[in-house]
Amino acid sequence: MISVSVVGASGYSGTELIKLLVKHPGVQIDKLFANTSAGKKLDDVVPAFNKTLDIVLESYFVESIVKSDLIFVALPSGEAMNLVPGMLLAGKRVIDLGGDFRLQDTSLYERYYKRVHSAGTVLNQAVYGLPEWNFHQIKSANLIANPGCYPTSVLLPLAPFLKEGVIESKGISINSLSGVSGAGKSTSIDMSFAEVNESVRAYKVGVHQHLPEIRTFLKTLSGVAPSLSFVPHLLPITRGIYTTICATLSKQVDDQAILAMYEKYYGTAPFVRCSASAIPEIKNVNYTNYIDIGFRVNQEDSQIVVLSAIDNLIKGAAGQAIQNMNIMFGLNETEGLK
Amino acid sequence: MISVSVVGASGYSGTELIKLLVKHPGVQIDKLFANTSAGKKLDDVVPAFNKTLDIVLESYFVESIVKSDLIFVALPSGEAMNLVPGMLLAGKRVIDLGGDFRLQDTSLYERYYKRVHSAGTVLNQAVYGLPEWNFHQIKSANLIANPGCYPTSVLLPLAPFLKEGVIESKGISINSLSGVSGAGKSTSIDMSFAEVNESVRAYKVGVHQHLPEIRTFLKTLSGVAPSLSFVPHLLPITRGIYTTICATLSKQVDDQAILAMYEKYYGTAPFVRCSASAIPEIKNVNYTNYIDIGFRVNQEDSQIVVLSAIDNLIKGAAGQAIQNMNIMFGLNETEGLK
């Protein structure tokens, strides 16, 4: 049994993580931390846990001592970097679901996250936790930077195309549609039901903090630095991300060639589902750790459209974190996730 | 007073049209036709009209004689072409809200609409009813092909960029998000609440019937034939279209230059609202005839993102039809629409 604790237990990602951990046969929950709700019972803060998990939330401080083998950090970006170095010093393995350890380049971090990075010294220990590409590094990592929800939905379908030189690296357009839970628990009027419902809006066009993550890891994974537009949109749904990528083909390909390419990269990946016929839909992946990938070739205009769907809270956050844990601790990658 | 009749009164576009006509100070409703509900009172079919409009729906046949000056046809594509030639012969002016008279090239029509065009002889009378570009032709037209909802949301923001040579004509990506009413009243399981809610899906990628309309009129309006991807998506909202266009800049431009360009084309257009700062949102245009346009320049990658929002049933259908009627009959373009 792996003993785990969660710091940031009351947010959407933290809650989803705990739901998965409770059902995981190889895990024992040690402690749950949530500073703003410390002292309260978990099920008073999140009533869904009533009769399921009877535990009191605690405060987590820099000096806190936790017995667990593994600590999940599900805090807003900017908070994790203050706590994680101490956890590593104490010999704990850590999976951070936020953005603090994804970018090795602190100047990029500072430009897009609008704050100074205070934990630069441990950044080089961080492994980007995209299991389909970094399995072996994840296995031995002490610090996992769990990928962002948008980057997960972009990197998996797109990186093989760039690496194989099937598309032009210039002028790639990435349109992503996200459910509201991606923004975390929010008191902003902009996120209130009456403002979000029956509407759609693009936001943070060109300045979203996931943009440098997408650029960086497209290059790291494929060896090619693309020029691209990334346009996130907010939709009136609670969960799910839908990503539509348009690119120019640099060679003639047909459906079979693309399926073969995906087979090469994801043939043994348990959570990647590709199809030349089916169009992904959020409802087919919600509440699962799958990513569904589809595509349409337009030979006439030498264009390709690639589509993906994930549950932002599972494959885009808590589920992928569990997948990383399974790999780190030598369990079957799908344990607790199917 | 303009005397008008509506053929196809019980669909979503027809219903929306009647709501606007009832409030229009210069219009008198003559007859309403809806074959499947003929003989029933309008407010039995659409209870919202109770106490507002007391009229019995009738059947419309090829030989029907209607006294009105103007007939609105709000039928599914493929039905209008059987009726409109007779209306024109009888000396009526016609506004068709469907797709039968938008494409002059019948082979294109047949490829995308999957049926033979039976009214080729009157096609050359049809004027594409996009008031911001075709005002003078509309004024004297006897047959208006009211633009499709997607094309309206694409042509208005995009055509000036192509005409002015600000963007490359290759590799334009157009992602559109539509509410469900765009599909009309549907008995398909795919359109049932439980299948659409909390999900998103792309559909008809590369084969949507609005694709040739977008291609054709981009070229007609701008003089440039673009290569593009058009990806329509279905969203869990009732009304509204949100379109996100990504293109490669062919020259350096800043926000002021783009605003000046839009001012040149739409400075006097009463229903086009452009902004360099505000991002369009569907909720700001729903239940109105406005199109909101925004944009973001990405100098670093020489990319531009252009965004638009309309109400698919108003600016994308019934409202634009009223706007066309106003122009045809010499009324103020905004009469009954503000």
Added chain:
Amino acid sequence: MISVSVVGASGYSGTELIKLLVKHPGVQIDKLFANTSAGKKLDDVVPAFNKTLDIVLESYFVESIVKSDLIFVALPSGEAMNLVPGMLLAGKRVIDLGGDFRLQDTSLYERYYKRVHSAGTVLNQAVYGLPEWNFHQIKSANLIANPGCYPTSVLLPLAPFLKEGVIESKGISINSLSGVSGAGKSTSIDMSFAEVNESVRAYKVGVHQHLPEIRTFLKTLSGVAPSLSFVPHLLPITRGIYTTICATLSKQVDDQAILAMYEKYYGTAPFVRCSASAIPEIKNVNYTNYIDIGFRVNQEDSQIVVLSAIDNLIKGAAGQAIQNMNIMFGLNETEGLK
């Protein structure tokens, strides 16, 4: 032309009111007040007004002098009572859309609104603005207490039954379902999209501030003091209230008798629509000033179910306020509302 000003222009009721006033042929908007947004242009705060109404929001103080004939107050309850006495002193007529002047009994106000009433001296000038019952008093009133959204949806269908003695006055159950806009613009996590969507919850059971209003005016209008349960619920929709009332019949009635009863009370009321067959639906009344009323008699158990639907922002707030204005100023009751 009636010259009007609005205090509280940026909330949902205020915004809806301005939309209606802009279209009203007999009204001229003088000033709009919104303290938190004072100095900003209306269309910067509510982009939907772009190109429709070009006006700068101002601050309203106790000493503010306004030239208008009529002032609409659309402030949260508790704020209006500080301003309205001064308006009345200055000779203005006032329609208050909030709860401050609905209850003549200040102890009731204090119990349910949880604050002391500071304007008791003008309370006796207030007329409860339910046009279908208080037409003549409204005509000459200087201060209208515009009814709450829930009470409007309850009083109109229920009061005739009590007044005519058709139902028992004991054990009446009133279940109301409300869209989220009823709570106003909210920064509460409880009102955020992700918390409201795909869920339902009852709230303030037995302690809602509209409960004493319902009790008081049922008694005032019918002469009978009922015992009742009132259970408000929050639904994942933006607009609309649906009210379901269950009561015990005290005499045998059939559909015709009930229709005749409603005809007696509402035969000339332009915005009340009753039916023995049709079941009300929110979509039939949204964006209108109508209330739809339906019912089902259960002779076997001597029970009756009465159903109503309104748009909470129109008939439940701004539309009813316009209706009151029309009556106060001798216009046709439906002016600007159909």
Added chain:
Amino acid sequence: MISVSVVGASGYSGTELIKLLVKHPGVQIDKLFANTSAGKKLDDVVPAFNKTLDIVLESYFVESIVKSDLIFVALPSGEAMNLVPGMLLAGKRVIDLGGDFRLQDTSLYERYYKRVHSAGTVLNQAVYGLPEWNFHQIKSANLIANPGCYPTSVLLPLAPFLKEGVIESKGISINSLSGVSGAGKSTSIDMSFAEVNESVRAYKVGVHQHLPEIRTFLKTLSGVAPSLSFVPHLLPITRGIYTTICATLSKQVDDQAILAMYEKYYGTAPFVRCSASAIPEIKNVNYTNYIDIGFRVNQEDSQIVVLSAIDNLIKGAAGQAIQNMNIMFGLNETEGLK
């Protein structure tokens, strides 16, 4: 390992059931039947099963021979009664999720289900599968009539009040709000997204087929025959039922007495959660087998409001069926459900 088959695998209840069966550690799926999709792979019909369950759907006939120990029947009411007698004859145990075996009185069935009952001879073998009340009968049953979703949400909170004589048996009002999946996969325009979204409607008031089930089992469980109103409403959510019951108290009770009463009936029930403070919310029970129960006492008017929330597809259908299976086969009642 229990070997099970499912007849009616492609509907919402059937799909949900299969999802639960796949995760159940004590179950082996034998065959899946779905006549309209026979010959297709399950994951072609329900893409969510891609990579999870690889099985071909088959047709089920009266003569079909199935090796399983247990057959789940998830067919529309009216179809099960033609198949179940044969299954029982073949010595299979059966859990029917539809309505065909819930009412022992075939005249009641015929009145509300509008068809003749063809399997009266096996009706007396049917046990009503409400585990919290009928545990011991379920244990040895060969035929389980799995309760309807509305009755589950009503009987559990209400029956103890009647049995203990805490409320009057007359004038009980039951208002239930249901998500759309309760109606099954539907091609009706009434269930299309654009018709359901942003609206609410009551339906089948006084004639719903769950009404006699509620009446019958309230009497069976409590010994008291109540008079009541039952008003089902359709909401724009996919899953979940919210039930609000108003009744007149027949004796003075306080919160503690009510909690003690529930403790008496449900103290050991693993899926019933009662609270005197928390108000049930659908989001707290969705995707779980819990029923949440809350209440508010109104001493002043001698009224009580009782509230409950369930997931209609889990506790209201598939989850409760699994719970019944666990009991029938001597497993822990919560196996595969927590």
